[in-house]
Amino acid sequence: MLNVFDFGERKSRLNHDKHGIDFFExxxxxxxxRCLEVRARSEGEPRYLIIGLISVRRSRxxxxxxYEGE
Incomplete structure (x- = not known):
């Protein structure tokens, strides 16, 4: 699991404005x-997808x- 977070406060605020969540949250x-961490395809910096509790839309x-490990 990723446990080191490196980000700028400005970028965190921009993310909050765009997506409704800042990097602190x-x-x-x-x-x-039970979250599932998946390395995202990304040029340059490492990025990850986190799949966990989904409540804002029906999950695929x-x-x-x-998530259930099947």
């Missing part, structure tokens, strides 16, 4: 013991399978 996503079947 986003760190809590890694506290979910493949997301449910990944």
């Amino acid at each position: 986003a760190q809590a996503l890694w506290l979910d013991e 079947d493949e997301e449910v399978d990944l």
Whole structure:
């Protein structure tokens, strides 16, 4: 699991404005013991997708399978 977070405050504010969550809050996503961390395709810096509790939309079947370990 990723446990080192390096980001600028300005970029964190911009992320909050665009996505509704800043990077300080986003760190809590890694506290979910059942979360699934997937390396995202990215040029340059390492990026990750975190799949955990989904409550804002119906999850896709493949997301449910990944989360449940199937």
